[in-house]
Amino acid sequence: MIDRIDRRILSILQEDSTVPVAEIGRRVGLSTTPCWRRIQKLEEEGVIKRRVAILDARSVNVKVAAFISITTSQHNADWLAKFADVIREFPEVVEFYRMAGKVDYLLKVVVPDIEAYDAFYKRLISKIDISDVSTTFAMEEIKNTSQLPLNYVVTEKTREPAKE
Amino acid sequence: MIDRIDRRILSILQEDSTVPVAEIGRRVGLSTTPCWRRIQKLEEEGVIKRRVAILDARSVNVKVAAFISITTSQHNADWLAKFADVIREFPEVVEFYRMAGKVDYLLKVVVPDIEAYDAFYKRLISKIDISDVSTTFAMEEIKNTSQLPLNYVVTEKTREPAKE
DNA sequence: CGCGATTGAGAAAATTTTTCCCTTAAATTT
DNA sequence: AAATTTAAGGGAAAAATTTTCTCAATCGCG
Known part of the structure; x- marks a missing residue:
């Protein structure tokens, strides 16, 4: 089951997957190892599907x-x-x-x-x-993100009311 | 200007950004350093916009x-x-x-x-x-990818005819 | 209370990224 | 065509990060 800390980790990685595990740990109040293990687990469970580079559509000529x-x-x-x-x-x-x-x-x-x-x-x-x-x-791409909302994640016992 | 090697690098990173630079280099026929420099340049130029974790929609309860x-x-x-x-x-x-x-x-x-x-x-x-x-x-998500087609990229001198 | 089971932490090992310095090849100038 | 600059690649070493290992603290529960 995903808890609040996992959710914060996911939020960080969804935004930028280059931040070092130690830094993620620091931000969520964990040392490197437990933070690393949580990430590992999220990957094994398939919550994190993959890590990818997002390209600029213009640069690859798909405008x-x-x-x-x-x-x-x-x-x-x-x-x-x-x-x-x-x-x-x-x-x-x-x-x-x-x-x-x-x-x-x-x-x-x-x-x-x-x-x-x-x-x-x-x-x-x-x-x-x-x-x-x-x-x-x-005509215009106003928003296009790979970040899913995390406010609906079912965490330990309580469904959170909508709030990013 | 993006060349064929850059394009192959982009293709790899779009698919999986966890593969080590040395391995990417091996696949495109370069040693670590020049490969690393190319990736660096692609990031600086904004061709690579960001690196992110892709989450499973089901797991974060957005079905x-x-x-x-x-x-x-x-x-x-x-x-x-x-x-x-x-x-x-x-x-x-x-x-x-x-x-x-x-x-x-x-x-x-x-x-x-x-x-x-x-x-x-x-x-x-x-x-x-x-x-x-x-x-x-x-009702059903049959395909949903962050990978942009790279067959339209304008490479050195020649526009490639469509071909992945 | 005690006993697994879970979670966290620090240190060390392994791997990867990043830098530094050098060589080669290509392009440009004279 | 020689000289000179510029661009691109490579190896080795340093720095940073990931991953493993061992151990301690905490929690749930019979």
């Missing part, structure tokens, strides 16, 4: 983000499995959800520009047969 | 993702600035875009369940006056 809403008449597991496999092949697709409601699937795609989007789109529909598609483009 | 489409009659910079500030306060909002087309803004929000979504929604509309809102829920 345009598009959201693609897909509605399909196909609703069986096989079709979805195939669809999912195809999608996973495209590195441009950074998010992919099955949705409730009118739209069946939602994709977030990143590409350099509109032309590249069009090229991507053609490749996509050539690979898989989808009936109804609609795309909207993001 | 539901919702997309909120907002249409407003307000279209001036002041209103947007205020709106953006309000939104940034909510840790539940992990993405926030200004869109082209019918919908003005798109938010991605993560919460534990539908009730929590409703509570969030009430807090949101109490803080800011928005006219037209529509929410759709993700």
Whole structure:
């Protein structure tokens, strides 16, 4: 079970995973070893999934983000499995959800520009047969974070009321 | 300018930032020092924005993702600035875009369940006056990665044709 | 009360990052 | 084409950090 100290550790690592364990320990009031063990445990339990470098979209030339809403008449597991496999092949697709409601699937795609989007789109529909598609483009990215809110974490005995 | 080696380094770090510099060097055919210097440079230039821990949404009790489409009659910079500030306060909002087309803004929000979504929604509309809102829920997260495609990176002299 | 079980701490070992100094290769100037 | 600067790589050593090991304190509970 995650406790308050774990939560603070997670908060720090979500923000910046380069801070040394000793420093994390200092901030949460622990010495290096127990702090290190907690982090280790959080990794083993899968609470921490991975540690990654976050790149600047502009620098890697993907300045345009598009959201693609897909509605399909196909609703069986096989079709979805195939669809999912195809999608996973495209590195441009950074998010992919099955949705409730009118739209069946939602994709977030990143590409350099509109032309590249069009090229991507053609490749996509050539690979898989989808009936109804609609795309909207993001003009401005106001917020985009990998940090999940930690105020809903179930800690020892008490559910905390919302508060970061 | 980013070259092929840099791109391979970025690819490795995007996937797993815990691999030692010496090992990265080995994989890209460099010794530790020049590899380390390249990484340093990529950080200074802002190509690498940060290094973070990615948490498991389930483990931190945010099992539901919702997309909120907002249409407003307000279209001036002041209103947007205020709106953006309000939104940034909510840790539940992990993405926030200004869109082209019918919908003005798109938010991605993560919460534990539908009730929590409703509570969030009430807090949101109490803080800011928005006219037209529509929410759709993700039933299944099929793909969600922080890894940007690197096939569009402009490397020395030649633009690479699409190929991961 | 005592007895595991859990959690924390300090010191030391192992690994990794970072610095320093030197060599090579490429580019630029004359 | 020679000379000179500039950029990039490499090895070894220093510094910092992670990881292991051993031991002490604390807590829950029969």
